[in-house]
Amino acid sequence: MREAIVHRLSMRAPDDVAPLLAAIGEGTIRPEGIVGILGKTEGNGCVNDFTRAFAIRALRDALAPHVGAERLDEISMVMSGGTEGALSPHMLVLERRENGSGPSPALAIGSTRTADLAFEHLGRREQVLMVADGVRAAMADAGFTDPADVHFVQIKCPLLTAERIAEAEARGASVATRDTLKSMGLSRGASALGVALALGEIDETSIGNDVIGRDMSVFSSRASTSGGVELLDHEIVVLGMSDEWCGDLVVDHAVMVDQIDAESVRASLMRLGFSGNGQIAAAERPRLKALLAKAEAGSTGSLRGHRHTMLDDSDISSTRHARAFVAGVLAGLVGHSEIFVSGGAEHQGPDGGGPVALIASRPDDGISITTGRA
Amino acid sequence: MREAIVHRLSMRAPDDVAPLLAAIGEGTIRPEGIVGILGKTEGNGCVNDFTRAFAIRALRDALAPHVGAERLDEISMVMSGGTEGALSPHMLVLERRENGSGPSPALAIGSTRTADLAFEHLGRREQVLMVADGVRAAMADAGFTDPADVHFVQIKCPLLTAERIAEAEARGASVATRDTLKSMGLSRGASALGVALALGEIDETSIGNDVIGRDMSVFSSRASTSGGVELLDHEIVVLGMSDEWCGDLVVDHAVMVDQIDAESVRASLMRLGFSGNGQIAAAERPRLKALLAKAEAGSTGSLRGHRHTMLDDSDISSTRHARAFVAGVLAGLVGHSEIFVSGGAEHQGPDGGGPVALIASRPDDGISITTGRA
């Protein structure tokens, strides 16, 4: 049976691959098994964030000698920019091994890449359908037959820049928006709807262009999408629990209904066998391998009846505000800030909320975990 | 006996005094008893934040007809800029009434203003001593004889601008820093040391100029200071528990040891009779009248061993990052974001942490509270 292993490595700069190379040198990480790398890099997480491309260039240079050029392109590298507040730059290396050991069901990982997206398709139905096909391919890659086994789908999607808009318009095509920052939101939203479609959360009839970026009541509870200027296609990683996989790791997910819905995440921690009474105790922290969450300002301009100013701030993007704030909510629960909070949750969880994935090693005997099908 | 009442009012803009005037009209607030108004306004909270002065102008215009020009100057108006993340702009109106009713000991409030501070004294020993005298005066105003009864001291202090530096230098005086943003930190720090001195947390020998803004191991556990371009003196409000005061309100405080020390605040919530098991339940929320906290990036560049990027971000001031993040930690506990998180905690609590004050109405009979002397 296959086994999935998740390695969390701190980064001292966007191009810091020293911990990765050290782990490979020590044999802790087997490069041939790497299927994906999720990273939080310290840029602004918006249009002109080059820390993502910088990190990917460094990762590719570091891995090339170990895996070869061809395998390299099969590794999903999803860098999410923005480490606001005390968020700590780090990477999550997702590795698969044949002939694994340990209990089953266990964490399973699948991945794929789509073809390049035409700029005029960004934020439109065409993007939703392309992503849905990609998610199905990534599920097949992990052997998932039932969408209910999938807990989280992480996608890196493209965005528009002034030059890409010009390119499309030069061809006589019209883009969904000429606002580059807004294009990131549309791309994230369309990608999330692609997940919802593939997981059966919605059906094809509900994804007209009037829905994408507009009707936030339509969403996926298990999608996390992130935009980047450095790619033109989509990189897709699927996480779930599978009887065909074994190992020490398990995954669960929660859906925050708003930016301060700590209770939903606390419930997931308890399902995973953590003592959920307040912040995770220092002794328990090592068992939580990774926390991935989405954060957004939402569209209402208020939170539980109180006005916030994230949407009206012309100095700081609302995505940066939301990441910093939600990071605080979650770090307060898990007791550290090396967590993966990604901005922009359009169609990812309810308006103002978002999905959260938690990956943990199994607790000591006697502590039961109840995570399983979504 | 005197009674202290705290009114929390939402603000729709920096100059929104409609809720205040409405409360006065309904008799909920008696203007003649107002001793202080603490407000969170939606500017950047840094040097060029004019929302504070704008709010104060609106408040003065609104209250003048009710209290008269002379009384007006006795009301401390401490506007703290910066509502990052989901922080919600609001004001806390502190009112005192003679011949109050209810149990004792109870929340007690004292206030005062100092003389104007010479620009060259900002961030130096002279400012520390001036503030210490002011705190003693505010304590006397509330009838506090024992510093141990004081739970929180909120101070608004001045800062340097390019023009103020030029004014001082034109007089041949030299200022502590020519960096205007840095001057806010020095002023906050010197003011906090003034509180520590007045409360007996430190003695005069430990406040050389080499300590102010440098040695963060010297601090007050009960000071909250905030800088503003709109004043030249210091406005001081002291909160504590007093046998000579009565009423439904009590105050407690906690000291966060770092930006995610939710446990210290949860312990205070439990002392106040809240069910501390996770986020405060909706039913309990109305009982928490106010939460005031300090947030800062700290000087180490890391949190619990994980590097953060707040100090290296040249696009967003570290004070803005810290407010957004700590606001998330605290909002995750109390279940809403209309809380008073003020940036820049130099010498206020340990490096990277800060004091938190909680004001609550008494719980139903049967639930005991253990707050008392600090």
Added chain:
Amino acid sequence: MREAIVHRLSMRAPDDVAPLLAAIGEGTIRPEGIVGILGKTEGNGCVNDFTRAFAIRALRDALAPHVGAERLDEISMVMSGGTEGALSPHMLVLERRENGSGPSPALAIGSTRTADLAFEHLGRREQVLMVADGVRAAMADAGFTDPADVHFVQIKCPLLTAERIAEAEARGASVATRDTLKSMGLSRGASALGVALALGEIDETSIGNDVIGRDMSVFSSRASTSGGVELLDHEIVVLGMSDEWCGDLVVDHAVMVDQIDAESVRASLMRLGFSGNGQIAAAERPRLKALLAKAEAGSTGSLRGHRHTMLDDSDISSTRHARAFVAGVLAGLVGHSEIFVSGGAEHQGPDGGGPVALIASRPDDGISITTGRA
């Protein structure tokens, strides 16, 4: 005959009215004749810029005792936020006097205010028509019968905030955009098209909703519009040359075809009798009373074939980049930075360029000026 006088006053803060009150005290400014005040305030010039409202509050308080409440509302107060680069905060007080003296034709000034704009009309044909009617009313106020005599129309227009959008949607109305920063551009653009319509630069058939904010080939060469969160209607000031007015002041205008078209402005300076060979000499500077210009990044992402990054910068709004840069171009010509550069030139001049107005006192005899009809 009527005479128009323009007073330029430096501001030390958004609420600095001391120079205005001093000028009134000295009799230099006759408050009863003030028709408009144009100010550059030091906020971000975007959605959450409260320096505009703060300045207006201070101006109203300062003028009320001198002109009375009723006249006060007739004074157009157009505060334009954003003093990027070395731009210097200042105000231009536009005064009219009966029985003036001096040559004719001379500078003439008209003004008016429209009714409040429904939020759902912002950025749409309805706003264009409302503004066009307003411009005609302002022209009539100055006695302009021929649009060719009008050199500049300055308009302050409303914008959308998260709350205003919610208000409209609560009524079942749909707004032109849910992006608050973008709403400023749509409002500026629709207002500019209103000017073009009133001045006969375009006809009604060319202002469909598909044009507003989209087809930048449709524009006015004499409109300058600026958005503000503090008003719900439009404030309109018209400047031109009139045979029915007399005095020492004349006005001319130029149209910059892009952000570095200094030559068009230099030609206007020469029409006004300045020695146009490079930067205006120190001796000539006092004669230039005011320079008002529009700046924008344009929609192409490049300038004369070279890519710029204003549109892709998610840290600084393109309006702030453009103001700072164009201010440099113009300050390099006139030799100082107390000039009025307003951001966002949608439909004001060609894409990437914008109109510029110059107000000067007449040169010494012997130097001819050629400004006249537009």
Added chain:
Amino acid sequence: MREAIVHRLSMRAPDDVAPLLAAIGEGTIRPEGIVGILGKTEGNGCVNDFTRAFAIRALRDALAPHVGAERLDEISMVMSGGTEGALSPHMLVLERRENGSGPSPALAIGSTRTADLAFEHLGRREQVLMVADGVRAAMADAGFTDPADVHFVQIKCPLLTAERIAEAEARGASVATRDTLKSMGLSRGASALGVALALGEIDETSIGNDVIGRDMSVFSSRASTSGGVELLDHEIVVLGMSDEWCGDLVVDHAVMVDQIDAESVRASLMRLGFSGNGQIAAAERPRLKALLAKAEAGSTGSLRGHRHTMLDDSDISSTRHARAFVAGVLAGLVGHSEIFVSGGAEHQGPDGGGPVALIASRPDDGISITTGRA
């Protein structure tokens, strides 16, 4: 005789080396002769600007196959972050050829790198002396014997980060500042004083630590220094006119006395044979190969008597304001925005001003140029 050639290449992204590789492929650029590459990259130009390191990584990868690893380290790569306003990202490739042709004297180029700088020496006398030695070495590399022949010295210098400060303090060393953004200014200033010392503009007695970053009356008229997080040493490039070099290119320099001193630059353009009457005509533009300038807000908070707000803006660094504004002044003269404006001119030209270098090809016969010794 040796010949210096300057190639200006546009960049579509920080890692865009396509134009460089194309020029090498076509033989326009001979890689073995490259001595330095100066680039403007589109980051914030402050502490957390990773576009500089990203660009350098791409440049090194591109050149390695052509020049070999050893020569690669001898090539100065000075990336200056910040393309505010309409500044256009580009690189200037400085090439040297043996057995050149063309008239003499002509542009001459020398370069070198220093050893790594200890963090505690940054912004202090030790850095000044280290840089002075480096400049002398770079002059010798070009064969300059008389400092009067040197028109411009471009230096890239290191800065402090939170981690570097911690590293130094862990060794018991104390750094000049704990403010990372401020450290860039101190490093730029100390490096500039190193140039002044090497060129004989000042003597050793005038470089106490009380001067560096403080006494702006001490400066170099020919230094341009730029900080970067990606290096620990100094990269130095010297430009001047030499009888021992030949070719079509000449260099001149000007010193702007403040941010709008266009006249000094216009005088240099006229010395170079351009028609200085206003903006350079389109036909003449190709002859101007490169313009390099420094921009800064200055320390007074005002420009020619008018207050600016660059120093009080806590949302945008003053270095970003100054680059955008000065870029406008200069682009207005030369007619395009692909110019090299670098922020932070501490001790580079007078307070608020800065040196400017202009590299041009010789004009047609009959037009004389008067550039020569500085």
